[in-house]
Amino acid sequence: MSTVLPRAVGEGFTGRSLRRTPRRAPWAVALISTVTLAFFVLPLIGIAGRADWPGLPRDLSQPVALQALRLSLVCSLAAAAVSLVLGTPLAWVLARVDLPAKSLIRGVVLLPMVLPPVVGGVALLSAFSLRSPLGSWLHSALGIQLTFSTAGAVMAATFVAMPFYVITVEAALRNLDVRLEGAAATLGAGPFTVFRRVTLPLVAPSLAAGAVLAWARALGEFGATITFAGNIVGRTQTLPLSVYLLLETDADTAIALSLVLLAVSLVVLVALRSQWLTRA
Amino acid sequence: MLRARVDVTLGDFDLDIDLNARAGRVTAVLGPNGAGKTTLLRCIAGTVALDAGRIELDGTVLDEPPSTLVAPQRRRIGEVHQDYLLFPHLSALENVAFGPRSAGLHRVAARAVARRWLARVGLADFAEARPRTLSGGQAQRVALARALACDPAVLLLDEPLAALDAGSRPQVRRDLARFLDEYAGVTILVTHDPADAFALADDVVVLERGRVVQAGELGDVMASASSAYLRDFVAGATAPTRA
Numbered sequence: 001m002s003t004v005l006p007r008a009v010g011e012g013f014t015g016r017s018l019r020r021t022p023r024r025a026p027w028a029v030a031l032i033s034t035v036t037l038a039f040f041v042l043p044l045i046g047i048a049g050r051a052d053w054p055g056l057p058r059d060l061s062q063p064v065a066l067q068a069l070r071l072s073l074v075c076s077l078a079a080a081a082v083s084l085v086l087g088t089p090l091a092w093v094l095a096r097v098d099l100p101a102k103s104l105i106r107g108v109v110l111l112p113m114v115l116p117p118v119v120g121g122v123a124l125l126s127a128f129s130l131r132s133p134l135g136s137w138l139h140s141a142l143g144i145q146l147t148f149s150t151a152g153a154v155m156a157a158t159f160v161a162m163p164f165y166v167i168t169v170e171a172a173l174r175n176l177d178v179r180l181e182g183a184a185a186t187l188g189a190g191p192f193t194v195f196r197r198v199t200l201p202l203v204a205p206s207l208a209a210g211a212v213l214a215w216a217r218a219l220g221e222f223g224a225t226i227t228f229a230g231n232i233v234g235r236t237q238t239l240p241l242s243v244y245l246l247l248e249t250d251a252d253t254a255i256a257l258s259l260v261l262l263a264v265s266l267v268v269l270v271a272l273r274s275q276w277l278t279r280a
Numbered sequence: 281m282l283r284a285r286v287d288v289t290l291g292d293f294d295l296d297i298d299l300n301a302r303a304g305r306v307t308a309v310l311g312p313n314g315a316g317k318t319t320l321l322r323c324i325a326g327t328v329a330l331d332a333g334r335i336e337l338d339g340t341v342l343d344e345p346p347s348t349l350v351a352p353q354r355r356r357i358g359e360v361h362q363d364y365l366l367f368p369h370l371s372a373l374e375n376v377a378f379g380p381r382s383a384g385l386h387r388v389a390a391r392a393v394a395r396r397w398l399a400r401v402g403l404a405d406f407a408e409a410r411p412r413t414l415s416g417g418q419a420q421r422v423a424l425a426r427a428l429a430c431d432p433a434v435l436l437l438d439e440p441l442a443a444l445d446a447g448s449r450p451q452v453r454r455d456l457a458r459f460l461d462e463y464a465g466v467t468i469l470v471t472h473d474p475a476d477a478f479a480l481a482d483d484v485v486v487l488e489r490g491r492v493v494q495a496g497e498l499g500d501v502m503a504s505a506s507s508a509y510l511r512d513f514v515a516g517a518t519a520p521t522r523a
Contacts, residue, residue, distance in 0.1 A: 177365075179361070179365055180365055180367060182325075182327050182352070182365075183359065183361065183365040183367075184367070184378065184382075185327075185351075185352040185353045186325050186326070186327075186352045186353065186355070186357055186358070186359050187353075187358075187378050187379040187382055187426065187427075187430055188353045188354075188379050188382035188383050188430055189353055189378070189382040190353055190382075193382055197378070198367060201369045202367075202368070202369055
């Protein structure tokens with residue numbers, strides 16, 4: 001983003017154009033890479049082969065499928081929105097503020113990325129179920145019940161998705177040249193103006209990338225949701241839950257819904273890769 | 281008039297100096313790397329707080345520990361950095377308008393002010409240009425216009441010519457001298473290039489290892505160069521290959 005540095009770095013690398021022929025992989029590397037690639041491609045071919053393509057519109061328009069689609073859309077978008085609003089200040093604190101035991105704090109925030117989602121669900125259940133002190137207080141004082149509700153499904157999705165947002169935005173804030181913010185301050189801008197007119201626009205691409213990553217993770221969320229929010233059609237049964245349960249009774253619809261998830265994920269990844277990840 | 285008595289310790293580096301700089305004059309701060317030049321600028325700008333001493337601008341105290349510390353955005357100080365630090369996401373015009381807008385001017389009025397300043401530095405045609413498309417000399421003039429558009433009482437120039445290639449430096453230096461002539465406030469110029477000091481400065485302060493080793497008018501200081509650093513410096517400035 002600096003005007004001087006990248007140009008100088010770029011010039012240093014022009015020497016590699018000495019190569020005459022395009023780079024080719026050694027045959028052993030090519031062979032193993034092909035096998036590895038097949039490992040990822042074969043399941044895609046498998047699911048595409050088993051799908052009942054002509055029946056796809058019918059399968060996807062069933063009430064149970066439509067409800068799951070709608071609920072997944074609501075929950076994943078809500079999780080991304082909550083991540084954006086609540087995750088941005090946290091990412092800023094992690095990037096900029098000197099805190100004692102910061103690596104421990106960061107570890108706790110990022111834990112859901114590596115924790116089995118079911119365990120995350122059990123943890124949420126322990127903290128917010130009606131039998132827990134906090135959960136029973138929420139219920140008696142405010143009339144809020146998180147377990148077996150859509151709010152609970154959003155919460156479970158947010159729990160596993162927000163770390164992706166926080167880690168992306170924190171990295172962007174770290175990479176930002178803080179001297180730009182200093183320059184804005186000497187031009188008379190107060191801390192909020194500096195954030196709004198300098199910091200925010202400069203990290204905006206990363207905010208978007210982080211939100212999309214969090215949204216994609218929330219869309220695929222299964223374990224924490226089914227553990228914490230349960231599996232209630234129209235209320236907490238999102239696409240992945242629906243796929244899992246329909247596999248027993250209506251495999252065609254399960255595969256149709258899987259294809260939807262697959263297509264959405266692929267589009268997001270390819271778009272992200274070209275839009276943001278390569279630039280970052 | 282800027283009066284600074286600066287005493288600040290950063291790690292094992294200790295800066296302890298007096299500096300007085302008058303309005304309408306350019307005071308060059310010279311010295312080798314690590315002499316404390318940039319730290320001095322940061323103390324004046326307000327991004328580094330004094331441990332002891334006092335910085336006073338036109339009778340107003342900016343920093344006097346432990347009682348007074350004025351935030352950078354309230355100091356009426358303009359800075360031009362070595363790598364300019366233009367906001368990469370804003371056009372040249374929006375960069376220059378940033379200060380006036382922060383001072384509370386409406387967007388349209390701030391842009392009008394910015395347009396006048398861009399015209400004064402000869403960049404009226406580059407109002408919509410992004411910083412990365414500008415040459416080094418143009419970027420420096422945008423940075424200067426951005427600093428001056430805030431109507432600062434002090435202008436801080438941190439190695440303003442160091443990032444330029446040798447070919448464009450003389451022209452940019454001449455332009456800079458002209459702009460500084462028209463500026464009525466205090467100018468502090470940090471540089472290690474003798475040619476910059478000769479072309480731009482009225483007064484000179486020489487720093488070495490965090491202490492002032494010489495100070496005075498440009499001619500006097502150069503005539504009685506007492507430190508080894510300054511003698512090399514004068515020799516370099518007067519040698520035909522360097523000038």
